[in-house]
Amino acid sequence: MNKVQASDRTSKAGRKRSEQSRDAILSAAFALFTESGLRALTIEGIAAGAGVGKQTIYRWWPSKAHVLMEAVTLNAELVVSTADHGSYDEDLRAFLTESFDVGRTPGVVELLAALMGEAQVDAEFGEVFREQFLKSRREALAVIVDRARSRGDFPRDLRPETVPDVVFGVIWYRVLATRTPPDERLVDELTRMLTS
Amino acid sequence: MNKVQASDRTSKAGRKRSEQSRDAILSAAFALFTESGLRALTIEGIAAGAGVGKQTIYRWWPSKAHVLMEAVTLNAELVVSTADHGSYDEDLRAFLTESFDVGRTPGVVELLAALMGEAQVDAEFGEVFREQFLKSRREALAVIVDRARSRGDFPRDLRPETVPDVVFGVIWYRVLATRTPPDERLVDELTRMLTS
DNA sequence: CTATTTCGAACCGTACCGTCTCGAAATGCA
DNA sequence: TGCATTTCGAGACGGTACGGTTCGAAATAG
Numbered sequence: 027m028n029k030v031q032a033s034d035r036t037s038k039a040g041r042k043r044s045e046q047s048r049d050a051i052l053s054a055a056f057a058l059f060t061e062s063g064l065r066a067l068t069i070e071g072i073a074a075g076a077g078v079g080k081q082t083i084y085r086w087w088p089s090k091a092h093v094l095m096e097a098v099t100l101n102a103e104l105v106v107s108t109a110d111h112g113s114y115d116e117d118l119r120a121f122l123t124e125s126f127d128v129g130r131t132p133g134v135v136e137l138l139a140a141l142m143g144e145a146q147v148d149a150e151f152g153e154v155f156r157e158q159f160l161k162s163r164r165e166a167l168a169v170i171v172d173r174a175r176s177r178g179d180f181p182r183d184l185r186p187e188t189v190p191d192v193v194f195g196v197i198w199y200r201v202l203a204t205r206t207p208p209d210e211r212l213v214d215e216l217t218r219m220l221t222s
Numbered sequence: 223m224n225k226v227q228a229s230d231r232t233s234k235a236g237r238k239r240s241e242q243s244r245d246a247i248l249s250a251a252f253a254l255f256t257e258s259g260l261r262a263l264t265i266e267g268i269a270a271g272a273g274v275g276k277q278t279i280y281r282w283w284p285s286k287a288h289v290l291m292e293a294v295t296l297n298a299e300l301v302v303s304t305a306d307h308g309s310y311d312e313d314l315r316a317f318l319t320e321s322f323d324v325g326r327t328p329g330v331v332e333l334l335a336a337l338m339g340e341a342q343v344d345a346e347f348g349e350v351f352r353e354q355f356l357k358s359r360r361e362a363l364a365v366i367v368d369r370a371r372s373r374g375d376f377p378r379d380l381r382p383e384t385v386p387d388v389v390f391g392v393i394w395y396r397v398l399a400t401r402t403p404p405d406e407r408l409v410d411e412l413t414r415m416l417t418s
Numbered sequence: 419c420t421a422t423t424t425c426g427a428a429c430c431g432t433a434c435c436g437t438c439t440c441g442a443a444a445t446g447c448a
Numbered sequence: 449t450g451c452a453t454t455t456c457g458a459g460a461c462g463g464t465a466c467g468g469t470t471c472g473a474a475a476t477a478g
Binding site for chain 1 (some may be wrong): 259260261335336338339340341342343344345352356379380381384387388390391392393394395396398399400407408411414415416418
């Protein structure tokens, strides 16, 4: 085991991390993935494509899935607004519409599906993916739900925890199972279910 | 490429396929998976565990995921009843309850999650998994929905296609993302959403 | 009996993994 | 201005699993 890192390591001697190499790695990873998929993607391939030594990748990321997870945040605007639209109904409708729009960027749906898949097979990455990616999305939705509850807008016979289950459940099932892009009517149906 | 197989190959000379080897392979695959997960599972390991040559596995299955998909049907009763309970509400409630019960068999949830994961990464297996496994589950639910529509039980402002999206969406999201077993209240909430 | 097929077992070349080493380049500190 | 430290690109290394092949033995249908 390594020594415990001092928590305040503000100043350190030595060469700084190359931001250029980082960008090249993330770009190459995303490009190679969209070309041939996760199976064909290898660390060696990323290193070669980025003009970088393998060690430079292994130094900063534990696996190719971790690299891709960082790459997706550069290639897709994943931030979904939780702004106040005046009512729970409008907030939820906006959240759903924006979430659906994320899948419009080419290659992003395929990448998200692959990451969720890898999260099932690689336990270590699964932990990170759940704790960082999925959790933050749930917390965004929780903002909307909490606001609705404090407004007294929230339906009586519905648990707050059920909302994310339905919202993200439908989204992910579409991505993973049917691969059919959601339409506007689905927004209507879901908001009606979750607001009444 | 192989020659096209004659579709009526009722009689064939030669040794018959060993049913004993098939069972040993499926059992070993399931056992090794529950021990160490999909990552650690290898064709060579299955062959060794089953006391079988590698060729015997490669002859009948394209990948370890295909083996596991066949193994899961032996270790879990996946058949969900679509019997008529008198009303759409009761049919749906029974379907959900039985579906949740499937996850009670130890190891089955983990295996299903791994298969869904592999389906995202291995395109060829994904095709089979979607077309055989997921499709049949959707068709079972479609029986219930169709019966409700012919009875006039089905809610007016809801598309029939949305029901499986919500039902399987929530189930799979629980399995893949939160790993929390569903409870009875979730049955109530979902049936209320999808029947009114 | 005989042709055919599957069986267990073993043997390959290939590909990628993850670790390690090397000399060069960059950076902070004295 | 030196010196220690860290990262850099590049590649060598042993290990592992793949997937395809070959072998003789066993089983089976005609």
